[in-house]
Amino acid sequence: MQKILPTSIVGSLPKPSWLAQPETLWSPWKLRNGELAEGQQDALRIAVQEQRGSGIDIVSDGEQTRQHFVTTFIEHLxxxxxxxxxxxxxxxxxxxxxxxxxxxxxxxxPVFVEDARFLRQQTDGPIKWALPGPMTMVDTLYDRHYRSREKLAWEFATILNQEARELEAVGVDIIQFDEPAFNVFFDELQDWGVAMLERAAEGLRAETAVHICYGYGIKANTEWKATLGPEWRQYEESLPFLQRSTLDIVSLECHRSRVPLDLIELVRGKKVMLGAIDVASEAIETPEEVADTLRNALAFVDADKLLPSTNCGMAPLPRHVARGKMSALSAGADIVRKQLAAAS
Structure with missing residues (x-):
């Protein structure tokens, strides 16, 4: 029987200090050539061990082989x-x-396929791989050729679909597309954003997820959040369209945010990867805090469709903090699992 409330992390984990500068985004590699490739594999193996040791059910690579969640993919194009x-x-x-x-x-x-094959060899359990979404890729470049965000997004969506099909072929169970741009460009989201996402996911048998968040806990993002008022209702724009989309899972930032949990109702019927861990703070949640977030969310999503997760990636955090947060996520999910079993 499939485990209820399977846990996962959204994206990145901190890199070991021998591989890159800790607690830093876009940190340059400390190794070169063959040493770098070997070091990245070692870091990926450690990331898997730390996730499994913390009780994470759906394991990812922790983005150990990439400097950045968008540009590392683009570098290979x-x-x-x-x-x-x-x-x-x-x-x-x-x-x-x-x-x-x-x-x-x-x-x-292929860009990440060999890395994903290596990840598959590390565990018999389900694995997830994250790719940048088409709109977020477009928003990370200056376009001198197409001079159309929509045209460029279509080309990227086609490329992402090629990559996703090959990731599926080496055993990836969930393919996640990261689209933080969906929380900003609402007109484009409606006009072509979701359609491009569906193009990227077209024909896949693996489960597909879209991750929309308010970003890493860096200064530019925390300052932006401070301007958003007492309620963050950006999801109100995207979730109705995603509910009607072909994507299987919607990943949302919820814990210690100002997102009203009742907005989750807008994707009723979809699986929800619920952010129950705050990545903008080094304070490690208690299992009961995590459990409270999950219990509150269950008013708006069925238990068999809830996947407890982190709000975003944890690359800027100290490694011991990331481990503590993963352990808290697993322990909090276990509290709710036992309560649901007792009530049934």
């Missing part, structure tokens, strides 16, 4: 020049110096 850079506004929130699309984008070879 043709048509993007990382030497030609422009400063743009990312997610209408902060400025960044980004690479330029100079020609037709293409995927000459």
């Amino acid at each position: 043709g048509g993007v020049d990382f030497e030609q850079r422009e400063t743009i506004r990312i997610r209408d929130r902060y400025n960044a110096n980004v690479p330029t699309v100079v020609g037709e984008v293409s995927r000459e070879k």
